[in-house]
Amino acid sequence: MTQPLWTPGPARIQQANISRFLDYVRRECDPHVMDQRTLYQWSVEYPDKFWPQVWAFCGIKASVSWDEALKDGGKMPGAQWFTGSRLNFAENLLRYRDERPALVFRSEHGERMSLSYRELYRQVAGLADALRKSGVTSGDRVAGFMPNRPEAVIGMLAATSIGAVWSSCSPDFGINGVLDRFGQIAPKVLITCDGYHYDNKAIDCLERIRGVLEKLPSVERVVVVPYVNARPDIAAIPKAVHWSEYLTAEQEIRFEQLAFDHPVYIMYSSGTTGVPKCIVHGAGGTLIQHLKELVLHTDLRREDVLFYFTTCGWMMWNWLVSGLAVGATVLLYDGSPFHPQRDILWRIAEEEGISIFGTSAKYLSAAEKFEVKPGKKHGLARLRTIASTGSPLLPENSEYVYRDIKANVCLSSISGGTDIISCFALGNPTLPVYPGELQCRGLGMAVEIWDDDGKPLRGTPGELVCVRPFPSMPVFFWNDPEGRKYHEAYFDRFPNVWRHGDWAELTEHDGLIIYGRSDATLNPGGVRIGTAEIYRQVEKLPEIAESLAVGQDWQGDVRVILFVRLQEGITLDEPLRKRIKQTIRDNTTPRHVPAKIIAVADIPRTISGKITELAVRNVIHGRPVKNTDALANPQALEHYRNLPELATD
16 A cells, blocks of 8 residues: 555644534534544535535625525536525625735745735725726626736725626736637726736736737726836826726725625636636635635635745636635745746745745646755745645655655645636645645545446546536636536536546545546547656656657557657657656556657647647647637647658557
8 A cells, every 4th residue: 555655643633624623513513524534425415514514614704694505406507505695705805904914925036015904905995996986886897917916916806895706817918818818708997017027037018908908998997007117108008097096095895795606706718729718706606615625625724824826817816815814824926936046936935934835736846857955945844735736746746845845744736627716626634645646525525536437436547527516616607698618618428417627536545646637638549548647757757857748640549649848958869768668668558658759849838837738639630729829838839730750650
């Protein structure tokens, strides 16, 4: 049996929020809930009891309580949560109004800003009042084209306090990428910075905003936040006003009391196969799900400093800022994670006393290859949890964390998505951490692994599904009045069952292994293989910077093609090819061994940093990539076009 990399001590288990919640459930609801396994089973079998206990334990604030916790619980979609309740999302995030730090902002070029809960509330009040005076009302959209600065959080809170819907994307999107998103939802107000910093470069945003506004007639006001310049020139931007001149002196917020499923966020699918889907999330479902994950699974407390390396275009930003509802300090960072020093994030972790540090598997892999060893250089005494998402966390990444960052830390690999603005599987501070595994399924999330016939699997990879409704399901897709796109996205394969699109395995420890997207699985000889199984082996090799595998249709079958980006100065010669193949063969199966290994200069990825296998697969088959504006580096696709190696055996 695999040995755990970390096991929590008795004190850690006893003090954990989830242990207190278990005792609470046992006392209030069911004396037979004795441990984490029975707590999970109870949570999925009795969702109408579980979610109200989360509501009470986390202290959700509402002006009107609910009539029924779960109505039509057998319908998916169609279930209704906490019917009759009235609440406000922003009010729950602004429940504290004292001098403790709410937001701390750090940037790669050395800027630091701190806002107390009192000051945050005051600024939100001023912006909310200004939005009302601009004619923004409940249901209108307010959009942010923003780096990860406090003003983005203030904008979201102000918009949602009055019942408007917030939607944001990061400022590295091009004009078409912004229009593909905001053009669908017609925002009334657009909040933007004049620019942002990345890798020692100052990048202008205002020229792109001009191009966006030419084709976005719904925008009635543009609010410009100074960042690159102290007083940016906005004369050429129609309907523009400086941030400081837009906010009013209002000191109080009139929080609109709204239904549980009133829209709060519009999120976007990656858009690599067409125009992005606009996914609308409800205020109550987002709030209760985030609080469950932050308080119970992440063990967040008021005294914590919570950090996640993210942009405003990734759902982890929305997840991060919900930490305000717990009263924790939320740390925002803008810039490269490796500039001006490769350990910049860990230096900030030491200086700010970060206790929960969130990042991606790709960052951890890159940090290891850069020989970043925070544990030897930085004081990380307060650090007790490291969270990772974005792609599967390889066992080698886990070993790096415990060897070179901190031995006594809960490494929480988490997985979910924009679709649910939360997680299906994540961490638990009372459970062991096993290499390559996500510790557990989320409480209240009836996750199973199914074969093609809809039969549950354990110990064998299959489709990740959720067989019962949960509060953070999208309330609808924008511009999808009959719900056809919504149904096709999740329910076309298994009726009344959410098919998430991940290829995963339920382990003997009740943990999960994620092998990648099921629509990107390889199928040589009719056997489905997750791409992460190949990456896990290839990226062990010091010569390989990163890799990407796709299936190529070939002679009536599918063959595996592996693309590798090599470390500087390395050549893909025959001995290296043989070593790559042997490493894969020794650690997986002969079916995983690629038919071709091809060196490329770059690997395409989405704006949020995920490699995009589907775009590469389309290119090598001569099919169009419908929306290259969703890619951070669309020019990388040219490396894959008309490769002579793909035309031969």
